[in-house]
Amino acid sequence: MIELFTIFNKGGLVLWCFQEGIDLFTESINALIRDVIMQERGDVSQFKHNNVTLKFKLDNEFELVFVVVYQSIVQLSYADKLLDDVSQRFRDLYKNVLENKQVMYQYGEKAFTHFGDEFSNLLRECQLKQIQMAETVKKPKAFQESAKSQKTIDSLIISRAGDKDKKPQKKGAKTQNQAVQEEKVFDSGSDVNSSPPSSPSQQDELAKKREEFFKKKQSGAVVKTAAKSPEAQPKKKGKQARVWELGGTGKDAAVLDYSAKSGNESADGRNSPDEDASKFVELDMVGKMKGDLKALRESDDEGSEEEEEIVAAKASGGGWFSAFKGLVGSKKLTAEDLAPALEKMKESLILKNVAAEPADQICQSVSRKLEGKVIGTFTRVNSEVKAAIREALTQLLTPKRRVDILRDVVEAKREGRPYVIVFCGVNGVGKSTNLAKITFWLNENGHRVLIAAGDTFRAGAVEQLRTHSKHLNALHANSVHLFEQGYGKDSAGLAMAAIADATQRRMDVVLVDTAGRMQDNEPLMRELAKLIRVNEPDLVLFVGEALVGNEAVDQLVKFNQALSNHATPGSEPRLIDGIVLTKFDTIDDKVGAAVSMTYITGQPIVFVGCGQTYSDLRSLNVGAVVNALLK
Template sequence: MLDHCSISHKGGIVLWSRSFTPAAAQAAASSSSPVNSLIREALIEGRTAEDKYEKDGYAVKWSFVNDLELIFVVAYQRILQLTYIDELLATLKNIFVKLFEPFLATFLASLHAATSGSAIIASGQSAASWNFAKAFENWDAVFDRILHGLESKAAQDRKARYKPVQISIEPSPPSDDMSTIPSQSAETTVDEEQIARNVQALKNRLRGKGARGGRRGPGRSDIGSGRESLPGSDSDTPVKRKTKTKTQRKWGEQAPTESDMASLDFSYEKPGDADANRGSLDLNALVDRDSLGTRTQNGMYEVKDWEFGLKDSAADDMISKALMSSQTSKPTSSSGSLGALGSLFARLTGSKVLTEDDLKPVLEGMKQHLMKKNVAKEIADKVCEGVGESLVGKKVGGFQTINAAVRLALSNSLTRILTPKTSTDLLLSIRTKLSAPLPSSQQRMPYSITFVGVNGVGKSTNLSKVCFWLIQNGLRVLIAACDTFRSGAVEQLRVHVRNLSMLGVNGATDSKGRVELYERGYGKDAAGIAKEAIAYARDHDFDVVLIDTAGRMQDNEPLMRALAKLVATNNPDKIIFVGEALVGNEAVDQLTKFDRALRDFSAASGGVGKQRGIDGMLVTKWDTVDDKTYTDLRQLRVSNVVQAILSD
């Protein structure tokens, strides 16, 4: 059963709507309705290639009529499996356009004729003079017939699928051999006695577990002493159970002495070690001058952008040459993907309205090009579907116009997908929080960032690079060692803190006091350590807390629940997923499942943070796997990535 259906203009004007339940009508009227959330979070962001959108227990599906700028939306309970939704949307589109196309064309022309004010204000003023209820007064009856027909068809299909199968079994002929009839005399009695003994033995074992002080009543098994009775035996004869003993491991002929153990303990720095390390450690090995970022006019330290090897203008020239190569009389000899796309564009000549058949070969070639650029197949499919949905029904003329329209649609689709929902300008977010006014009785909370990811991707190392960048911007940083599982994780961070404390704001002067490590050893609750670290940073005037977590696989539910508990308990300002470039498209699966698990489990864990997902991604091992310095941190700009993907 449907909950809501509506037909709207892309500018936000609702032409017709129907709610099927009072709860759906109330939800549709609120600003947080699934349809309004769909418009804000999916359509405006360009996520039009997804199969459906889910919000607050509702599943929402939609479809476009681009030439009339219409959106058809259907909402229903997510738990229901309605198989006719896609067919319903397609039927509604076809019949609605056929019945009311003249009216819709006139209405659309009036909106485009508005020249004063913003588009939204102009649309609202124009829509006020249109009587949609009168124009579509016959549509309710048509809609009911369409919906009733599809629901009846779906019901018949379900009955056909679940129709019981009649199986006939021929009875076997009677036999004169009485030996085949089972006897219920001796064997049945033995089985009952055996079951009774087993039950009694199990009760004895359970009572034995609750015994205290080694006292055992009659019939109880000797569980506490390593002896127990075998269930089903006629007697409670105790059976001796072997116990394992652990012997001390010796390295060499003799056990190490206390002095030997002290010399082998590198967990903590000993008095005088800091000065010795300062003299023996080459600070130039920790900072690469060529990789240092730049200072802005206001003194902010910005890391370098990642350069793909082509300037924007050079990439544009290459794209233009590849796309225009199909116009020559001779076929192009280039095997580049965009050259092939150019030849596909060339077949779309003349002024016409683009159809799915026109765009199908173009979109297929576009998908192949994206996959050659190592774009995941699922992402390539969504990009091409989004491009197709934005172009079907558009009227274009000539090769140049079609060429430009497809290129622009592809560039816009990639840009929308790569553009994050939240700000990735960490410095702006940090300074905004630190400078916000507070009541005199309230202490300022530090800005907290949690680093998550699978095992071995380099969370601790790249956390230290981010720490160096923050120190360069004059911030005091506290690193919370919340990886209490991996051996050496705390010691690794201690070494990074020691190195970073020797590097100053400009990469050479002393920065001791700008970075500290908060750790409580191993085997502790990571969520509790993070909470203590944030409180410690608040009381000691630290600006930022960087929370290091243990690596875990995305499919390990218990570990993902533990991570969600840390997030729900501490509500960090940012959650950064650390993934390595070496795994390729596997990173898409890792990121997706991390985000989904955090959102699902953080809501169930309670705490101050609810429905938290991944806010950003830090890609490691981008160009190499050898040793790098603290300055090897690059910013990945969306425009540069789009240009690299579009280049041949």
């Protein structure tokens, strides 16, 4: 059932290997190393590749990796136990060799040739235990063994604490009311767990309290009436008559005219479009965004956190010795040592807007990485955990590939076609606004842009893009063209026509705006998938706001799932290529949405919107985000 079991170290040296068949699993092992181990995805317990399942276990003390490979159609329930047993036995037998790196690298596999017999015994034990567990039939509990049989009627009766002081009544001296109530309870077939009937003393007490309550209410009403002043109350002001005439006079028109008069007006009394547009744009922005985007600025208040933690430990420890104990970590880290620090770190990440699932998975990955690691005598466990979290977050946020739009635009121009970017996302996250910012950045770098008004659903969407186009043309003359076909049109066909128009006009870039849609809206998600499938854009960007928390996981998972489900059968589905993070200036240090979105998609954050003007566009600064999360 096991195809392969191998042991190698993190340097790539294979120490021992067991192979059942003749198939080579080099590609699968390399994929595991590349996509899981090197990415420090310690939260991943198994990895599937080419119809086989790979389970692994890390030994951080000796930097070993134990891997078992079996066919995915096989349910190998003892794989985890086998990994634990083999790793423990291998460490016990060859501890001296593993500690001496020179001997290990000199002899390699020859130093571990006798481990085959030990492995066969461990494998046989695991298989026998699985057979025994399968043969064992779990018998149902007898009634006498169940918790229900231990309950009696006496144990279900709840008596008040005050009833204990009362004298017990004589045996058999039940009142008539008690007898009638008990008869009703047991004859009606109600559940035994229902509350017991009230005693006469309880009923009398409740009746007395009700009577006192109503007396107080009546007396209060009388006093309140008498306390009112005899003076007459002031009359309410009546409604004024409303004028409903649709007409108006010249005086009314003058009052309603808020337009500022200027000296330069056209023949019909209106200002020219260029003058109107120039009122609302800041011409001093021109020339400030040439070249690559600036990165987010890093805050400067991260330096003294370690000192603050030490001072807090001394203040709360109750003396010099307790503070000294807080500074001392164990020689070899265990899961119990790491649990408190990781739990605190997880809560901190969630408070910084990291979704619960990514926060939990990151902490699990760090726990597996640090478990078994030997640290110095005076090394603090919290410091080790924080350093590992910082490394994991940095590796997660660092792009696996660089999205260089300016270079790709030049390449597309050489091919005689426009570079196409599609923007998608939920409602109200700022797709159109950030599309305009990206347009301004492209104009600053000498590229002419065609904006496709693909949001044919939301009222005012086309007018919003028309206003942006007018203002952008006021900053860079004839650099932006808006392609629109009104409302209610098919967005996929509109995007195709826009790309054809851009090719004819020799525009450099096409930015396709789409309607905001919730991730559960099946018709709109199908329409988005059709737009991407038909037009094959160069880049698909998901626009998400930095304010979102756990919702980011649901949005991205379902957007990618919809694009995958509605892709052309037999072809590789086109998923989200990058992320635009908006409203970054509104969140202070709660930057966790960047981690959540990157963790779910594995794609880079290409743009960060951080203000209200066209120049408020930045690239992601990984160091700034990590420092804000760990602040």
